[in-house]
Amino acid sequence: MSDRLTGIALTWRVERRDGIALGLTSHDRDLRIDGFDYRAAPGMTPSAVKRSDDLSADTMEVGGALTGAAITERALLAGRWDGARVAVAAVDWTSGTVIAELGEGRIGAVEVADNGFTAELAGLAALLDRPVAEATAPECRAELGDVRCRVALAPRRRFARVVAGDGAILTLDMAEPTANAYGGGRLRWFGGGNGGLDSAVAASSGDRVTLRSPPAEAPEGALVELIEGCDKSLATCAGRFANAANFRGEPYLPGIDLLTRYPGG
Known part of the structure; x- marks a missing residue:
């Protein structure tokens, strides 16, 4: 023994x-x-x-x-x-x-x-600790491109090269297709010190993207894949993605924030 x-x-x-x-x-x-x-x-x-x-x-x-x-x-x-x-x-x-x-x-x-x-x-x-039933909310509970959203992400993925980096702000060699196209999306690193990592994108404007946190390594010259994001509002879902039929939120359902949701309410 x-x-x-x-x-x-x-x-x-x-x-x-x-x-x-x-x-x-x-x-x-x-x-x-x-x-x-x-x-x-x-x-x-x-x-x-x-x-x-x-x-x-x-x-x-x-x-x-x-x-x-x-x-x-x-x-x-x-x-x-x-x-x-x-x-x-x-x-x-x-x-x-x-x-x-x-x-x-x-x-x-x-x-x-x-x-x-x-x-x-x-x-x-x-x-099993996750909630069984979803709580109602004015924003969409689906993730862009998942089985509930059904928006095709293939045409909304683009490769770019990082020209310069200043903390969490990256300058790319290409401009976004629409205003704030990558806000709420993802940035994937290919090669370099950040290779294999994903970064959450807070906002984008022109040829610049702002990450939620600075990259771990120097980003200059790195190849990245940009995946478009969504602010989960009904206006964006209908106007930008033409996908209001699959919107997973309750924008018109009154809640405890009814008086604060609208100016002058």
């Missing part, structure tokens, strides 16, 4: 949204299990794994050191690990066999401090 207990180690297989996979272990040396390498650096330290047989969410936390070979502070702050899929397992490091699958989830909140990091993992049961 003593040999069985001392031969147990924990492993984490982390798969980022851009397809990069990384194996980490709590053991003091690298392990190879089922043809996949699990690195001892950055020395992952887990909290207690909370599992339940009811509908409550499974959660845990893991912590580790920031190392250039595995996980860097810059990559964490840039959001490269946000939403990454994580599979946790207990293995026998003496034979390389999996003893138990402890669960899987996605990385949530990440904190960086004192040359280390702590990441919260939320299991699949956490999805």
Whole structure:
């Protein structure tokens, strides 16, 4: 029994949204299990794994050191690990066999401090915490281009090159097709230090776009894909997209903000 207990180690297989996979272990040396390498650096330290047989969410936390070979502070702050899929397992490091699958989830909140990091993992049961019924609102609840909106996004995606960057404001080598076309949309980075990341666009005007937060790396010369956005108002849905039939909001339904919604109300 003593040999069985001392031969147990924990492993984490982390798969980022851009397809990069990384194996980490709590053991003091690298392990190879089922043809996949699990690195001892950055020395992952887990909290207690909370599992339940009811509908409550499974959660845990893991912590580790920031190392250039595995996980860097810059990559964490840039959001490269946000939403990454994580599979946790207990293995026998003496034979390389999996003893138990402890669960899987996605990385949530990440904190960086004192040359280390702590990441919260939320299991699949956490999805049950979402509201069952949608609340009424004057704005559309669909996302531009999804199955409820039905606006075709293919003609509303364009590639451009970043000419200059000033914080969150980027100057491109092309102008927008309509006023504030990319406001509320997305900007995807191809190549360069920001390659593989997405940025939310707050507003656009002419050949300039304003991001909600500055890019992690210098943007000059980078190739980007711009995806149009929507302010979710009925006027924009009908006038710009001719899609009022699929509008998912209640712009004329009185609410508790009735007196403040209109000037002089």
